[in-house]
Amino acid sequence: MNVNVFKETFQRYLTMVEQTLAQLPWGKDTLNESMYYxxxxxxxxxxxxxxxxxxxxxxxxPQDILLAAVSLELIHTYSLxxxxxxxxDNDDYRRGRLSNHKVFxxxxxxxxxxxxxxxxxxxxxxxxxxxxxxxxxVIKEVAVAAGKAGMVGGQVADLAGxxxxxxxxxxxxxxxxxxxxxxxxSARLGGILAGGTEEQVGALTEYARALGLAFQIKDDILDVVxxxxxxxxxxxxxxxxxxxxxxxxxxxxxAERQLHVETLKAQSALEPFGKSAAFLxxxxxxIEQRQH
Amino acid sequence: MNVNVFKETFQRYLTMVEQTLAQLPWGKDTLNESMYYxxxxxxxxxxxxxxxxxxxxxxxxPQDILLAAVSLELIHTYSLxxxxxxxxDNDDYRRGRLSNHKVFxxxxxxxxxxxxxxxxxxxxxxxxxxxxxxxxxVIKEVAVAAGKAGMVGGQVADLAGxxxxxxxxxxxxxxxxxxxxxxxxSARLGGILAGGTEEQVGALTEYARALGLAFQIKDDILDVVxxxxxxxxxxxxxxxxxxxxxxxxxxxxxAERQLHVETLKAQSALEPFGKSAAFLxxxxxxIEQRQH
Numbered sequence: 278m279n280v281n282v283f284k285e286t287f288q289r290y291l292t293m294v295e296q297t298l299a300q301l302p303w304g305k306d307t308l309n310e311s312m313y314y315x316x317x318x319x320x321x322x323x324x325x326x327x328x329x330x331x332x333x334x335x336x337x338x339p340q341d342i343l344l345a346a347v348s349l350e351l352i353h354t355y356s357l358x359x360x361x362x363x364x365x366d367n368d369d370y371r372r373g374r375l376s377n378h379k380v381f382x383x384x385x386x387x388x389x390x391x392x393x394x395x396x397x398x399x400x401x402x403x404x405x406x407x408x409x410x411x412x413x414x415v416i417k418e419v420a421v422a423a424g425k426a427g428m429v430g431g432q433v434a435d436l437a438g439x440x441x442x443x444x445x446x447x448x449x450x451x452x453x454x455x456x457x458x459x460x461x462x463s464a465r466l467g468g469i470l471a472g473g474t475e476e477q478v479g480a481l482t483e484y485a486r487a488l489g490l491a492f493q494i495k496d497d498i499l500d501v502v503x504x505x506x507x508x509x510x511x512x513x514x515x516x517x518x519x520x521x522x523x524x525x526x527x528x529x530x531x532a533e534r535q536l537h538v539e540t541l542k543a544q545s546a547l548e549p550f551g552k553s554a555a556f557l558x559x560x561x562x563x564i565e566q567r568q569h
Numbered sequence: 570m571n572v573n574v575f576k577e578t579f580q581r582y583l584t585m586v587e588q589t590l591a592q593l594p595w596g597k598d599t600l601n602e603s604m605y606y607x608x609x610x611x612x613x614x615x616x617x618x619x620x621x622x623x624x625x626x627x628x629x630x631p632q633d634i635l636l637a638a639v640s641l642e643l644i645h646t647y648s649l650x651x652x653x654x655x656x657x658d659n660d661d662y663r664r665g666r667l668s669n670h671k672v673f674x675x676x677x678x679x680x681x682x683x684x685x686x687x688x689x690x691x692x693x694x695x696x697x698x699x700x701x702x703x704x705x706x707v708i709k710e711v712a713v714a715a716g717k718a719g720m721v722g723g724q725v726a727d728l729a730g731x732x733x734x735x736x737x738x739x740x741x742x743x744x745x746x747x748x749x750x751x752x753x754x755s756a757r758l759g760g761i762l763a764g765g766t767e768e769q770v771g772a773l774t775e776y777a778r779a780l781g782l783a784f785q786i787k788d789d790i791l792d793v794v795x796x797x798x799x800x801x802x803x804x805x806x807x808x809x810x811x812x813x814x815x816x817x818x819x820x821x822x823x824a825e826r827q828l829h830v831e832t833l834k835a836q837s838a839l840e841p842f843g844k845s846a847a848f849l850x851x852x853x854x855x856i857e858q859r860q861h
Contacts, residue, residue: 308717308725359683364675383656387679388725391651392717394683398690399712402705409701413694416708420691425600425684433600433680 283559287326290339294325297343298350301400311381311389312396316354319372323492324349324459327560328467331481334547334554337471341406345415345470348397349463352423355393358386360432394423407470415466422462431455435520443521449490457489464488480546484557487543492564494536497522501529503569540565575851582618582631589635590642593692603673603681604688608646611664615784616641616751619852620759623773626839626846629763633698637707637762640689641755644715647685650678652724686715699762707758714754723747727812735813741782749781756780772838776849779835784856786828789814793821795861832857 298316303309325346329339332346339346361368361376362383369379378386401416421427431454438451464485468478500513501524523532543561547554590608595601617638621631624638631638653660653668654675661671670678693708713719723746730743756777760770792805793816815824835853839846 304717306722306725307729308722312717355683359679362676362679364679384654384728385725387651387654387656388721391647391682391686392721394686395712395716395721399709399716402709402712404705409705413696413701413704417691417694420687420694424687424691425596425604429680429684429687430598430600433598433677436676437599 278559278562283556283563286330286556287560287563290326290329291322293329293339293343294322294347294350297347301347307381307385308388308392311377311385312392314380315358315371315377315389316351316393318354318374320350320353322350323564324353324463327460327463327485327488327557330554330556330560331464331467331473331485332471333467334481334550334557335468335471335473335477336553337467337473339467342467342470344400344403344405345412345466346463348400348419349459349466351393351397351400352419352428353459355390355397356423356428356432358390358393362386365432365436405470411469411472415469418462418465418469422458427454427458427462428456431458439520441521443526445526448521448523448526452490452493456493457486460489460492461485476549480549483546484543484561487539487546488561488564491536491539491543491561494523494532494539495564495567497524498529498532498536499567499569536565570851570854575848575855578622578848579618579852579855582621583614585621585631585635586614586617586639586642589639593639599673599677600680600684603669603677604684606672607650607663607669607681608643608685610646610666612642612645614642615856616645616755619752619755619777619780619849622846622848622852623756623759623765623777624763625759626773626842626849627760627763627765627769628845629759629765631759634759634762636692636695636697637704637758638755640692640711641751641758643685643689643692644711644720645751647682647689648715648720648724650682650685654678657724657728697762703761703764707761710754710757710761714750719746719750719754720748723750731812733813735818737818740813740815740818744782744785748785749778752781752784753777768841772841775838776835776853779831779838780853780856783828783831783835783853786815786824786831787856787859789816790821790824790828791859791861828857 303313328342328346328349332339332342357371358377360366361371362378368376370376377389381389398416398420401419402412405412423429431451434451435455438447443451461482464481465478468481473481500522523535527535540561544558547558550557595605620634620638620641624631624634649663650669652658653663654670660668662668668678669681673681690708690712693711694704697704715721723743726743727747730739735743753774756773757770760773765773792814815827819827832853836850839850842849
């Protein structure tokens with residue numbers, strides 16, 4: 278892994294994502310302000326970055342899929358706003374800043390989330406440089422990944438599992454819905470819109486599934502051993518809420534081992550791409566080693 | 570107006586809508602149950618009916634656009650679930666039944682709404698009998714109508730206007746967003762997917778805008794003079810919440826007069842269609858005269 282090349286590429290993608298988000302036509306009213314507040318609250322932008330890198334891995338131009346890529350961040354942000362609500366996880370802070378409902382109130386936070394989710398589909402349907410059939414396929418896949426069989430379903434299962442001891446299989450099911458489905462569809466979106474073959478899209482899917490699990494295991498580990506300043510939320514909050522985690526089930530060492538297995542699995546799925554997937558390969562290493 | 574023909578056609582559309590909604594692949598878990606609970610809670614199904622009738626007005630087959638038409642009802646239902654939440658309108662009843670959060674709890678109700686909104690876009694992107702370009706156009710239009718420049722924006726403005734005395738222009742702006750945009754896009758969706766000309770889609774737009782205003786004026790009137798058993802919610806609830814309404818601004822007679830003006834405006838927009846728009850014409854009369 279050439280750390281400098283990786284960081285430069287990451288920064289290039291990040292700049293594209295941040296610029297695109299900032300240049301969307303935001304109004305000056307409370308609704309736009311509340312949507313923008315959470316959207317611009319930092320975060321790793323893993324989903325759009327994954328989409329851009331996947332487009333590049335199959336030989337496409339990342340800038341052609343920018344609106345679709347940032348739509349993934351809108352959906353992710355809406356889910357965080359709703360998850361933080363008092364009736365859900367009741368989190369006052371997100372990424373080290375006050376959560377949306379602490380700033381704008383509960384009603385406005387619900388509507389900010391609704392607005393972001395809806396705006397995401399507007400961006401996905403924006404006329405672009407793609408075959409309309411591909412664009413429709415992507416919209417359907419994103420809706421499935423974000424919906425009852427994916428992210429929303431995972432959140433319901435997560436809430437239902439609080440305070441219970443879950444098996445490894447059960448927590449993998451929750452994570453597949455809650456974070457895995459959207460990460461997977463992010464890679465697929467990039468591959469499909471940029472005209473990747475079915476084999477390439479399949480390889481990206483395999484990569485992103487393993488990466489998603491690795492991401493979640495690392496999240497759980499950081500919640501135990503991380504630094505609250507660095508991760509932007511109190512350490513031990515999963516434990517406090519009675520959430521089942523990988524470290525709780527496998528021990529810290531077992532979780533680290535599983536993290537490494539998933540990282541290698543992700544990287545081996547990239548073999549058919551060769552050099553064009555160098556960034557995705559490094560991204561897996563980066564996620565394994567991240568400190569926040 | 571031939572009342573029997575109108576009722577038969579309405580019933581034909583309604584049966585198609587109810588069957589389509591019931592036959593969607595609903596799971597047995599809490600999330601699916603909570604989504605289904607509110608979706609099957611009755612209601613007039615005005616949005617899908619408007620879409621089906623608009624498809625027929627331009628010479629299309631209503632059954633070809635069924636999934637797209639019911640997606641409008643999913644979006645409408647999600648908006649009702651979120652509007653009823655304690656932090657929003659705090660309504661315990663909806664259409665004479667307990668509101669979603671009274672049955673499933675607040676967290677689940679938020680997620681049921683999120684799930685319905687997301688599922689709507691899945692249905693809109695389902696491969697169908699349409700040109701993909703038309704389908705993409707419809708998805709974008711629905712997202713705009715449901716989003717920050719439409720329904721969600723209208724709900725924010727509505728909450729902000731509570732307890733204030735608004736001008737007629739201000740309440741028209743709120744209604745355009747809150748209910749008008751989705752009613753208008755319902756008619757456009759039917760016209761566009763079924764291959765109507767731009768002139769036809771324009772005429773349907775003009776019709777639906779006036780119909781939407783008439784619908785809202787009638788809603789306000791029923792909130793003053795309606796029977797709470799028939800309308801399924803307590804009479805006078807707008808007044809209690811300090812909402813500005815047409816009767817409050819124009820008096821009851823003035824509101825009735827405005828209702829009639831909008832009804833006639835809607836009907837005159839249909840002139841180019843001739844007989845194929847007979848149902849839409851009668852629908853405007855029906856909305857003017859409805860008692861719930």
